[in-house]
Amino acid sequence: MIRSAEVEEYGVGGHAVAGLVAPSRGGSELTLQQARLAPGAATPEHRHDREELVVLASGVLEVACGEKTQRVLPGDVAILPAGTCHQLVNVAHEEAVMLLVGGAGARSFCRDGRELPTPPWLR
Known part of the structure; x- marks a missing residue:
């Protein structure tokens, strides 16, 4: 059981991410994150080695x-x-709230190919 009160949220640019399921929380195959993206904000363009x-x-x-x-x-x-490189942009006048599902241990890369460090909410 993962209690929402025990999950730390991290601010990154115009968005906030909370790691609900990750290897440190017992997830061996998948990760689950809740993310909030402010109006007009965008994630950096990036790609992962897993869907x-x-x-x-x-x-x-x-x-x-x-x-x-x-x-x-x-x-x-x-x-x-x-x-595949991707980017999420909030085009509304309200916060966007989403769930992100990925593979445990997935690696992320900038558009130019540099590997990004694993953020704390995915460890």
Whole structure:
């Protein structure tokens, strides 16, 4: 059992992320994060070595994945293939809240190929 009161939230730029399921919390195959993205904010463009799912709970996102950009509405699921650069942009006037599902131990990279350090909420 993972109690929400025990989960620390980390601020990163215009968004905040809480690691709900990660190896340190007993997740051996998957990670689950809750993320909040401020109005007008965007994640840095990046890619992972494993597939990632974005489940939007509230707000409106534009998700750029590879050469394609799509609008994501509450209840929608964006599937981000492994190795494909992507970016999430909050295009609404309200905070976007989402769940992110990924593979435990996934590695992340900048567009230029530099590996990013594993953030504390995924350890």
